[in-house]
Amino acid sequence: xxxxxxxxxxxxxxxxxxxxxxxxxxxxxxxxxxxxxxxxxxxxxxxxxxxxxxxxxxxxxxxxxxxxxxxxxxxxxxxxxxxxxxxxxxxxxxxxxxxxxxxxxxxxxxxxxxxxxxxxxxxxxxxxxxxxxxxxxxxxxxxxxxxxxxxxxxxxxxxxxxxxxxxxxxxxxxxxxxxxxxxxxxxxxxxxxxxxxxxxxxxxxxxxxxxxxxxxxxxxxxxxxxxxxxxxxxxxxxxxxxxxxxxxxxxxxxxxxxxxxxxxxxxxxxxxxxxxxxxxxxxxxxxxxxxxxxxxxxxxxxxxxxxxxxxxxxxxxxxxxxxxxxxxxxxxxxxxxxxxxxxxxxxxxxxxxxxxxxxxxxxxxxxxxxxxxxxxxxxxxxxxxxxxxxxxxxxxxxxxxxxxxxxxxxxxxxxxxxxxxxxxxxxxxxxxxxxxxxxxxxxxxxxxxxxxxxxxxxxxxxxxxxxxxxxxxxxxxxxxxxxxxxxxxxxxxxxxxxxxxxxxxxxxxxxxxxxxxxxxxxxxxxxxxxxxxxxxxxxxxxxxxxxxxxxxxxxxxxxxxxxxxxxxxxxxxxxxxxxxxxxxxxxxxxxxxxxxxxxxxxxxxxxxxxxxxxxxxxxxxxxxxxxxxxxxxxxxxxxxxxxxxxxxxxxxxxxxxxxxxxxxxxxxxxxxxxxxxxxxxxxxxxxxxxxxxxxxxxxxxxxxxxxxxxxxxxxxxxxxxxxxxxxxxxxxxxxxxxxxxxxxxxxxxxxxxxxxxxxxxxxxxxxxxxxxxxxxxxxxxxxxxxxxxxxxxxxxxxxxxxxxxxxxxxxxxxxxxxxxxxxxxxxxxxxxxxxxxxxxxxxxxxxxxxxxxxxxxxxxxxxxxxxxxxxxxxxxxxxxxxxxxxxxxxxxx
DNA sequence: ACGCTCACG
DNA sequence: ACGTACGTGAGCGTC
Numbered sequence: 001x002x003x004x005x006x007x008x009x010x011x012x013x014x015x016x017x018x019x020x021x022x023x024x025x026x027x028x029x030x031x032x033x034x035x036x037x038x039x040x041x042x043x044x045x046x047x048x049x050x051x052x053x054x055x056x057x058x059x060x061x062x063x064x065x066x067x068x069x070x071x072x073x074x075x076x077x078x079x080x081x082x083x084x085x086x087x088x089x090x091x092x093x094x095x096x097x098x099x100x101x102x103x104x105x106x107x108x109x110x111x112x113x114x115x116x117x118x119x120x121x122x123x124x125x126x127x128x129x130x131x132x133x134x135x136x137x138x139x140x141x142x143x144x145x146x147x148x149x150x151x152x153x154x155x156x157x158x159x160x161x162x163x164x165x166x167x168x169x170x171x172x173x174x175x176x177x178x179x180x181x182x183x184x185x186x187x188x189x190x191x192x193x194x195x196x197x198x199x200x201x202x203x204x205x206x207x208x209x210x211x212x213x214x215x216x217x218x219x220x221x222x223x224x225x226x227x228x229x230x231x232x233x234x235x236x237x238x239x240x241x242x243x244x245x246x247x248x249x250x251x252x253x254x255x256x257x258x259x260x261x262x263x264x265x266x267x268x269x270x271x272x273x274x275x276x277x278x279x280x281x282x283x284x285x286x287x288x289x290x291x292x293x294x295x296x297x298x299x300x301x302x303x304x305x306x307x308x309x310x311x312x313x314x315x316x317x318x319x320x321x322x323x324x325x326x327x328x329x330x331x332x333x334x335x336x337x338x339x340x341x342x343x344x345x346x347x348x349x350x351x352x353x354x355x356x357x358x359x360x361x362x363x364x365x366x367x368x369x370x371x372x373x374x375x376x377x378x379x380x381x382x383x384x385x386x387x388x389x390x391x392x393x394x395x396x397x398x399x400x401x402x403x404x405x406x407x408x409x410x411x412x413x414x415x416x417x418x419x420x421x422x423x424x425x426x427x428x429x430x431x432x433x434x435x436x437x438x439x440x441x442x443x444x445x446x447x448x449x450x451x452x453x454x455x456x457x458x459x460x461x462x463x464x465x466x467x468x469x470x471x472x473x474x475x476x477x478x479x480x481x482x483x484x485x486x487x488x489x490x491x492x493x494x495x496x497x498x499x500x501x502x503x504x505x506x507x508x509x510x511x512x513x514x515x516x517x518x519x520x521x522x523x524x525x526x527x528x529x530x531x532x533x534x535x536x537x538x539x540x541x542x543x544x545x546x547x548x549x550x551x552x553x554x555x556x557x558x559x560x561x562x563x564x565x566x567x568x569x570x571x572x573x574x575x576x577x578x579x580x581x582x583x584x585x586x587x588x589x590x591x592x593x594x595x596x597x598x599x600x601x602x603x604x605x606x607x608x609x610x611x612x613x614x615x616x617x618x619x620x621x622x623x624x625x626x627x628x629x630x631x632x633x634x635x636x637x638x639x640x641x642x643x644x645x646x647x648x649x650x651x652x653x654x655x656x657x658x659x660x661x662x663x664x665x666x667x668x669x670x671x672x673x674x675x676x677x678x679x680x681x682x683x684x685x686x687x688x689x690x691x692x693x694x695x696x697x698x699x700x701x702x703x704x705x706x707x708x709x710x711x712x713x714x715x716x717x718x719x720x721x722x723x724x725x726x727x728x729x730x731x732x733x734x735x736x737x738x739x740x741x742x743x744x745x746x747x748x749x750x751x752x753x754x755x756x757x758x759x760x761x762x763x764x765x766x767x768x769x770x771x772x773x774x775x776x777x778x779x780x781x782x783x784x785x786x787x788x789x790x791x792x793x794x795x796x797x798x799x800x801x802x803x804x805x806x807x808x809x810x811x812x813x814x815x816x817x818x819x820x821x822x823x824x825x826x827x828x829x830x831x832x833x834x835x836x837x838x839x840x841x842x843x844x845x846x847x848x849x850x851x852x853x854x855x856x857x858x859x860x861x862x863x864x865x866x867x868x869x870x871x872x873x874x875x876x877x878x879x880x881x882x883x884x885x886x887x888x889x890x891x892x893x
Numbered sequence: 894a895c896g897c898t899c900a901c902g
Numbered sequence: 903a904c905g906t907a908c909g910t911g912a913g914c915g916t917c
Contacts (some may be wrong), residue, residue: 740906
């Protein structure tokens with residue numbers, strides 16, 4: 001195997017680490033008063049990137065104490081001048097960073113007169129020459145100039161654990177440059193953070209263009225006289241010296257004199273005996289718990305880690321079942337499953353208990369069906385703490401039990417507290433509250449290697465850890481929900497909704513498989529015919545599904561104009577093909593092929609593959625803790641994107657049928673819910689009036705932006721334009737986006753927007769306010785106090801920041817609409833139960849609800865659902881609900 | 894595993 | 903100078 005050398009840019013990573021956890025600065029202070037945010041983030045980096053690598057040699061390079069003493073300081077007096085001094089909270093962590101590095105088995109190194117870059121540059125060449133595969137990790141993109149076939153430069157992005165891997169090929173692809181040309185680029189652009197100029201007005205785009213033509217500075221200046229006159233040419237000539245100085249500053253030394261031979265930088269591995277007291281001194285509870293868990297599972301033998309008085313789960317069996325009666329009225333309850341699909345995946349075991357009475361569990365799920373446990377599970381007065389109440393509820397249904405009395409669902413609560421960085425794993429989410437639970441992956445492995453260990457005690461103790469965590473988590477979690485004013489959202493919306501959703505999923509929706517097969521056969525014939533036509537027109541057979549092969553046919557062989565490019569080649573997306581259609585008949589055929597092939601593979605074959613053969617139904621899972629806005633999503637299968645817009649696609653809906661004869665499918669949808677929410681939230685009287693008058697909102701918008709008198713007729717184009725403007729408003733308007741959507745100029749789009757805001761002034765005001773609020777508090781909220789954090793709102797990067805600003809405008813609208821339909825769902829479910837209707841809610845598709853019901857109940861259901869949805873939440877504008885029914889989902893239109 | 898394309902609101 | 907409409911999931915090809 002190839003020997004490996006790992007080189008780490010200590011300063012840049014430490015700096016990144018500090019800011020990666022900057023928002024936690026005040027929270028992360030050790031008992032001695034030391035800030036530990038950079039230490040924690042740096043430790044995560046060592047854990048996740050370095051430890052698993054196990055390199056042969058490793059060095060963490062640090063800048064010499066004073067940057068001014070380097071050759072760069074001699075070269076340019078202003079070097080790094082503008083850089084603000086690192087805050088004291090950062091500098092105080094430095095000595096500990098070095099100690100941490102050493103304890104992780106890596107060599108620290110610095111050298112007078114050199115920056116970390118130069119140490120890395122030199123070691124990388126030494127290592128390469130000695131036959132090592134060299135891996136550099138840094139937070140600074142400048143280092144990518146060092147990349148070669150044997151040297152890879154990994155640059156952290158977003159924090160310190162996500163990395164972008166630069167090889168010469170990748171650099172070529174991304175910038176069209178060789179690694180060494182990165183220096184030339186820097187020479188032209190300069191570096192604002194190191195405070196040296198390049199050529200005036202030359203940014204990245206211009207630099208790349210120049211280098212594509214001239215390759216490097218020398219050649220550029222050799223041919224400068226032939227360049228046609230321009231402002232840029234003048235700038236290039238005037239700033240020639242600056243460019244050459246910048247080039248020297250940007251060049252990393254690869255031949256520095258280092259007094260440290262490769263033989264002395266061997267990677268030594270983690271020194272647990274020293275690391276444990278080190279972590280203890282910094283109060284790194286999670287790290288210590290992790291080490292203890294490793295030791296417990298026998299993966300670690302170190303004296304320093306004392307065996308803990310461990311939580312033991314008592315195995316339940318027929319002869320000791322009665323103990324559970326003494327558990328009291330508040331306990332954690334958890335069924336463990338293998339995989340994500342709780343409708344069909346195997347159940348591995350269960351645990352029940354609390355700290356006072358202990359934890360009990362078994363691999364034998366049938367024990368839950370015994371009277372002793374059944375009465376506990378189904379007793380609403382016994383309070384349960386769980387993780388993912390919807391999944392647990394379905395699992396209990398599979399066992400013939402009704403889970404009742406759940407007041408604490410840590411997954412739901414954690415999602416409401418912060419939607420970001422939610423991987424739906426207990427071990428990860430518990431960390432937010434400084435509670436350590438061993439990741440499932442450690443016990444079971446992942447992917448194809450997933451396996452339940454033979455040792456039952458190991459499994460049960462893992463479940464016990466989870467149960468214990470659930471007991472500990474309740475109090476701090478409720479405190480946080482209260483601080484966010486989210487108890488109503490949690491208790492009255494999400495928690496009851498979870499039970500409603502569990503019922504819907506468990507019930508499922510019936511599929512007419514014969515009908516789907518019939519549609520599939522028809523599609524296959526049509527696809528075949530189009531395929532033949534395409535091959536004839538192309539003069540060859542190829543894979544039409546391959547964008548790569550299709551691109552080379554259309555744009556290279558046939559020479560059609562390239563309208564849009566993707567990262568990897570030519571774009572062949574619908575909008576592109578539609579523009580090309582008039583120029584070649586093959587394009588229209590490709591569009592048809594694409595449409596039908598999509599229907600066949602995703603909706604006919606895809607759906608058939610997930611139909612449960614026992615009940616001929618599909619049982620989707622509505623993910624309740626995934627979207628950033630509060631909407632649900634639907635998987636396995638996704639029933640929220642069944643075709644509707646094209647007739648051919650819509651036919652798929654004829655295969656969705658009621659589960660019983662003489663029943664029908666009934667659907668009810670909110671009309672314009674997002675615009676109504678907008679009118680309510682902004683308080684804009686003009687917009688509210690339009691809804692109060694029951695106007696066609698798009699026509700009314702058209703009159704506003706085209707300056708037409710009230711009641712004036714609006715033509716189709718005006719209405720279409722206005723509709724696009726309304727969409728734009730909801731998405732967080734930008735002239736670029738609107739122009740793109742409507743195929744008009746940016747200036748025209750801008751005029752529409754300006755006029756719109758004049759006509760609906762409060763909407764404009766609200767947009768500004770919500771952005772300002774996002775900036776101030778870092779998050780935005782819906783009417784039910786659902787929260788979305790927008791960390792990028794402070795980004796320096798224009799794109800990231802703009803995105804966050806549009807999100808700030810869109811999320812309260814989309815999220816409030818989600819709040820409303822969730823409330824309606826709970827009320828509808830309750831009303832159906834109270835009135836003892838046979839009707840059942842089956843699906844939610846963001847602004848509509850789908851039911852099945854006996855024909856005889858349709859009038860009652862229409863009245864009930866419309867009324868409940870209408871009045872779910874009282875807004876300053878009326879809601880409008882439309883409903884339809886028929887023998888299949890297709891007919892409920 | 895990731896990018897592209899396309900289905901929905 | 904930069905380069906975007908908001909929120910999702912699935913299938914396919916490519917690496």
